[in-house]
Amino acid sequence: MIESDELLSIRAAELYYEEDKTQDEIGSILALTRWKVGRLLAQAKASGFIRIEIVHPRARRLPVERRLRETCGLADAIVVSTSGVDDQEELQSRTAQAAADYLATLRPVPRTLGISWGRTLDDVSRHLEDGWASGVDVVQINGGVSLNRRAGTAASTAVTIAQKAGGHATLLPSPAILERLETKRAIESDRAVAAVLDLASGADAYLFSAGTADATSVLVDSGYLTPDDVSELVRRGAVGDVVGRYVNSNGAIVDPRLDERTIGLPLESLRAAQLSIAVIAGAAKHAVARAVVGSGLCTVLVTDEETALHLIENHPTVQDSEDHA
Amino acid sequence: MIESDELLSIRAAELYYEEDKTQDEIGSILALTRWKVGRLLAQAKASGFIRIEIVHPRARRLPVERRLRETCGLADAIVVSTSGVDDQEELQSRTAQAAADYLATLRPVPRTLGISWGRTLDDVSRHLEDGWASGVDVVQINGGVSLNRRAGTAASTAVTIAQKAGGHATLLPSPAILERLETKRAIESDRAVAAVLDLASGADAYLFSAGTADATSVLVDSGYLTPDDVSELVRRGAVGDVVGRYVNSNGAIVDPRLDERTIGLPLESLRAAQLSIAVIAGAAKHAVARAVVGSGLCTVLVTDEETALHLIENHPTVQDSEDHA
DNA sequence: GCGTTCTTTGCTCATATGAGCACGCGCAGT
């Protein structure tokens, strides 16, 4: 029964899916009633013999999204299909596209959107369509405009997103990390900076990415940290950075001294936010993604299938809550 | 239109196939009429965005079979799925299984079945179920019983197939290739041998495989030919052997002198047969498969998907008919 | 500007499919 029924269900599936026969026709071919065929087909599906895949760069993985939402307690999850993706480039692009799509269809439309900056966010900004919303103001939530070697990327990301929505951008005129705590305090209390930070903390939604904790980080690239600094952070458990702040696998700040010199929205504000969207893709970022999701830094995650599955596997339900400072 | 419709059809497909929504539900989600959704879905399928695959060791590829039948003018074609097959072993086994299944469901049941011998055929015999038919007599169509190193494989193949069908086996008591033409003639005219050959030429159906033209061939393994002999044959265009006879890519005999010393059914008998089933699998046998199919040696081919696609690509419609002798 | 033609849209209707149910068969306990 088990054996022969399995084979029959395969034959039925071949005729149904590959030959577009009706269940009735299959019935007469295999000498079965059409109800039996229906059950065989259901059985084949249930046993996982039928694999249906949607192959398209814009395809999403709804079942994975659901699982991700459920196991990680996210308000929403966007998972892009990873099938047939050869290079990281493509994967980044697909994810950014998905994030752009998500933003564009977001309801209610946020009046102010707080964003970080970096390669990923810039990618999102470029994938957004002109007129994706009307009148969304964009605020930077962490510093880093001027020092960035690829001058203006951070600024242009914000400006592009705002322009395409017919709103205007507010930049955070400050470095990402200051060398001395006093300088940081001084800058922070500067009226212009304080106003932006204030605006940022009141944003309706946040959109940010995360960086890996290695020498390829934008913070290294921009000269805020040396590769050695990063190595030391890694030694102390850093898995990546979120809006310029290095966190360990529990999502806790790795180096409070460094963090104190970092300008921008504190991570707690992200955690408290009604809507904070993280865009994280690629195998290199699995660890940060886990930290971000596990520690409640985002309510919505946009990612690739592989990363999503990784997160589900290692269900990032925080086991130990805090780390030693 | 093209752009937005494509995206919509992907969204619809996700909801339909991955979330098991009804077209009507999708309609209300995407703000479309259910007919539009239906069309979008049809479009997605037509554009090839929906890939349905049946993952099972016994799964076949009906559409490929159809194409193979049509482009190669075969009476029937059996193509096994190659998805997720790691090793050659598995592929051989799947193909043999399919051949066994095909034999078992063959109608009308042949009264006498002519078979060759070798690893593939032996595999088929082992996959046949006991009682796969009732009263099928089996005849060997080419020599090679005694000399074979793996003693008795050829004989056991025939006997197994016959036994499982409740019929009896007739072996061809002769080497595959004789060293001297006179010996061959003498053996051929021996009453016992002649009777078997006569029986063989009158079989209702033939089942055979093909070997590659290299040192791994069973003919080398059995000591009928030396690796050097084979190299020479290859130099002269041999792509493999069929029932002990080496053919070139047009399916023509490579070395008529050698062929004259080979005992067994001539290839012309296979070509003239009402029903001759070739079982050929594996990348190494693409060339022989092409020769067999292209020169009409079989009316039915059992093979793997990869080989089938190769045959379809290089549609083996015989371009030049005969080769120089 | 106007008619023509081709495409797209929303429909009706026939068909295909799935849910739920009652029957009958086989099996075990008494």
Add this chain to the structure above:
DNA sequence: ACTGCGCGTGCTCATATGAGCAAAGAACGC
């Protein structure tokens, strides 16, 4: 043997889907 239970089977009926069609709309030439 009898009876109760469980399972697979084939059914009825509601629902989902696809074919075909007429009208609306867009694109084009005159």
